[in-house]
Every structure is written in structure tokens, then in C-alpha cells.
Amino acid sequence: MEKTTKQKGDKGELIAIKYLKSKDFEIIDTNFKFGRFGEVDIIAQKDGFTYFFEVKYRENEAFGLPEDSITKAKLKKFRKTIEFYVLQNNLDFEKIFFEVITILKGKTSYKLKHYKNLEI
Numbered sequence: 001m002e003k004t005t006k007q008k009g010d011k012g013e014l015i016a017i018k019y020l021k022s023k024d025f026e027i028i029d030t031n032f033k034f035g036r037f038g039e040v041d042i043i044a045q046k047d048g049f050t051y052f053f054e055v056k057y058r059e060n061e062a063f064g065l066p067e068d069s070i071t072k073a074k075l076k077k078f079r080k081t082i083e084f085y086v087l088q089n090n091l092d093f094e095k096i097f098f099e100v101i102t103i104l105k106g107k108t109s110y111k112l113k114h115y116k117n118l119e120i
């Protein structure tokens with residue numbers, strides 16, 4: 001049976017969480033939603049900083065690479081969602097980072113890329 005988009009996304013997020021934990025990140029929240037503005041896949045903390053992660057997972061390159069699906073419109077929604085979370089939780093805007101993790105399934109393993117400290 002074909003996996004749903006949500007099932008594929010969940011799988012990608014689980015792989016990303018495992019990766020982040022191996023890098024000593026503490027997972028604070030997952031799938032944080034802010035109304036119609038969007039969702040942040042993973043919120044984590046490390047060394048006094050808060051990180052907001054977007055995870056893009058693809059099982060093949062039929063529709064391009066995972067990073068190809070990150071558009072300016074999506075970045076705008078991420079920014080609004082992150083701003084809401086930061087204000088709601090009284091966080092310091094100077095101590096937050098937006099990062100992207102892309103995962104492409106291979107025949108026997110996954111190719112993971114971690115794009116750090118991105119501007120949105």
C-alpha cells in the first residue's frame with residue numbers, strides 16, 4: 001500500500017529527530033502549528049539556543065530533491081510561526097536559529113543534509 005504524504009513526513013521527522021539527538025539536541029516540540037500560517041516540524045534546544053527545523057523527506061527524486069520544495073512563500077509562513085512561538089514563550093530573538101534538514105531515501109540508507117543558521 002502506498003504511504004500517505006503524512007506518513008512519509010512522519011518518517012522523515014523521526015529520522016531527523018534521531019539525527020538531532022545524536023548531536024545532543026533536546027527535542028522540545030514537534031509539529032507546532034500557528035493557525036493558517038504554518039507549522040514548524042521540530043523545535044529543539046542546545047547550549048542555551050532554540051532551533052526551529054523544517055524537515056523535507058523524499059523517497060526518490062521523481063519530483064526533485066527535498067530542498068527544491070522550500071519556497072519563499074513557505075519561508076514566510078515559517079517566519080510568522082517562529083515569531084509567534086518566540087513571543088508566546090518569551091524567547092530571545094538573538095538566541096534562535098532556523099535550520100532545514102533534508103532526507104533522500106537511497107537503496108540501503110538515507111542521504112541527510114543539515115542546512116544551518118538560515119535567514120528567513
